[in-house]
Amino acid sequence: MTSVAITGLHRGNNPQPGAxxxxxxxxxxxxxxxxxxxxxxxxxxxxxxxxxxPDAAYLIPFxxxxxxxxxxxxxxxxxREAIDxxxxxxxxxxxxxxxxxxxxxKRGIGCLMPTKQAxxxxxxxxxxxxxxxxxxxxxxxxxxxxxxxxxxxxxxxGYPVYxxxxxxxxxxxxxxxxxxxxxxxxIRVWGGPVLVQEMVVGEEYDIVGLGDGQGGLIxxxxxxxxxxxxxxxxxxxxxxxxxxxxxxxxxxxxxxxxAGPFELEFIKVPGRPHALFEMxxxxxxxxxxxxxxxxxLPARLLEQLQNLPPRPLTSCKPGQMFIRHSIxxxxxxxxxxxxxxxxxxxxxxxxxQPTSR
Amino acid sequence: xxxxxxxxxxxxxxxxxxGDEFVFDVVSGMFFRLNPVASYMLRALxxxxxxxxxxxxxxxxxxxxNATATRDAQLFINNLAAMEPLDRLFDTKAGRx
Numbered sequence: 001m002t003s004v005a006i007t008g009l010h011r012g013n014n015p016q017p018g019a020x021x022x023x024x025x026x027x028x029x030x031x032x033x034x035x036x037x038x039x040x041x042x043x044x045x046x047x048x049x050x051x052x053x054p055d056a057a058y059l060i061p062f063x064x065x066x067x068x069x070x071x072x073x074x075x076x077x078x079x080r081e082a083i084d085x086x087x088x089x090x091x092x093x094x095x096x097x098x099x100x101x102x103x104x105x106k107r108g109i110g111c112l113m114p115t116k117q118a119x120x121x122x123x124x125x126x127x128x129x130x131x132x133x134x135x136x137x138x139x140x141x142x143x144x145x146x147x148x149x150x151x152x153x154x155x156x157x158g159y160p161v162y163x164x165x166x167x168x169x170x171x172x173x174x175x176x177x178x179x180x181x182x183x184x185x186x187i188r189v190w191g192g193p194v195l196v197q198e199m200v201v202g203e204e205y206d207i208v209g210l211g212d213g214q215g216g217l218i219x220x221x222x223x224x225x226x227x228x229x230x231x232x233x234x235x236x237x238x239x240x241x242x243x244x245x246x247x248x249x250x251x252x253x254x255x256x257x258x259a260g261p262f263e264l265e266f267i268k269v270p271g272r273p274h275a276l277f278e279m280x281x282x283x284x285x286x287x288x289x290x291x292x293x294x295x296x297l298p299a300r301l302l303e304q305l306q307n308l309p310p311r312p313l314t315s316c317k318p319g320q321m322f323i324r325h326s327i328x329x330x331x332x333x334x335x336x337x338x339x340x341x342x343x344x345x346x347x348x349x350x351x352x353q354p355t356s357r
Numbered sequence: 358x359x360x361x362x363x364x365x366x367x368x369x370x371x372x373x374x375x376g377d378e379f380v381f382d383v384v385s386g387m388f389f390r391l392n393p394v395a396s397y398m399l400r401a402l403x404x405x406x407x408x409x410x411x412x413x414x415x416x417x418x419x420x421x422x423n424a425t426a427t428r429d430a431q432l433f434i435n436n437l438a439a440m441e442p443l444d445r446l447f448d449t450k451a452g453r454x
Contacts, residue, residue, distance in 0.1 A: 203385070224386025240386040244445075268385075270440055318383035319373065 003082050005035040008089030009045030014231055015285040017089040019045040019052025021298045024291035026051045028299030035083055041339040047331035056081060059343035067096040071103055085305050086111045092167045094119055094281045110305045112260040121256060122279040124166055124195050134255050136248055137275040139200045143193040147183040151176050154196045162197040165190035202269040207249050208284050210297050213259030217250060219297060221290040221316040237286060238321035245274050289322040370403050385441060398433050402447055408434050
């Protein structure tokens with residue numbers, strides 16, 4: 001049995017991708033064993049019973065604790081549980097897993113990661129310079145480690161601006177007072193640098209894809225976000241086919257020689273070309289949508305990791321769409337207690353049987 | 358000219374018409390509710406008519422006077438151009454996947 005560890009199991013109002021990746025894997029590999037690596041006993045995916053459920057789950061230290069802390073915990077888990085592959089699903093984990101690749105390899109754990117250089121080139125603080133060198137439009141973005149410098153940079157760009165953390169979080173600031181408040185909130189949670197970005201208003205387009213590490217694109221799916229939450233998260237999307245957007249994606253991924261999953265986020269002002277405002281180094285939370293219409297990218301990644309002959313992927317057809325639908329997952333406080341006290345739990349079916357093995 | 362305008366649902370371009378009141382643009386992902394006159398003009402442009410031909414088509418189809426047809430066509434074109442440059446919207450080669 002193949003065992004795949006995934007992270008990013010919370011599917012609240014800012015859903016993480018882990019459960020969607022697990023569901024995609026199960027659609028093509030029904031016997032796969034999913035190991036959930038969790039940061040919080042209240043991550044909702046720990047308690048679901050659908051295709052996105054983990055068969056077993058373990059608490060792990062936050063990425064900020066460093067690569068060695070992650071490795072130490074993985075070694076403890078490996079004493080209990082085989083892990084064949086890891087698919088990190090959160091931006092903040094990539095630095096650690098890239099550093100740990102040789103150690104993971106020694107333990108027989110496979111993963112497909114971009115190079116450190118590629119990860120840094122697409123980082124929010126470097127994206128503007130990298131895009132400029134490629135002729136890929138992008139909103140002007142500047143970075144600072146103190147609020148006074150950031151306020152001065154915001155004046156260069158002109159208000160209103162977005163104040164963004166290096167991994168997550170963005171606040172709209174229309175005045176210096178709002179910028180200072182946003183800086184304080186972001187630096188407290190995510191550390192520096194804090195970014196200030198030109199505000200561009202338009203339609204948002206997302207592309208999920210897999211890079212082959214040689215400059216090529218294995219497959220991708222492009223959508224327009226039809227519904228957005230107050231945090232800008234897509235809650236509905238429709239497949240599009242735009243050759244101009246495809247060319248920008250190919251140029252950007254080709255220059256990075258990106259290996260593994262990615263999500264590109266573009267914004268389009270009418271009459272102007274698409275502008276790339278973010279690249280996430282992992283699958284997005286909506287990745288199970290293309291999986292359900294024949295373009296199963298998590299399964300394609302696992303085939304690549306296993307050196308299996310790839311099954312053909314279907315191109316997503318323009319007009320196919322998804323609307324996210326929130327549900328209530330039912331569990332018992334005993335399950336939360338077990339996860340909190342022991343840092344691990346096995347999922348069971350409704351009749352109390354283990355979900356795999 | 359009006360005979361060359363394909364009926365709803367038969368366009369080979371980037372625009373997909375669903376009846377006379379709904380159109381989906383496969384390139385931008387935008388969709389719009391239309392009135393039948395706007396739908397008629399959009400399908401005319403989609404099948405190769407130039408913007409300058411629209412007033413004449415409206416006169417022929419709806420028996421409008423020339424001034425009203427010209428005004429209605431111009432307002433429609435202005436609305437379209439605000440959403441997407443017309444050369445991109447009606448470059449049929451770019452719209453085919």
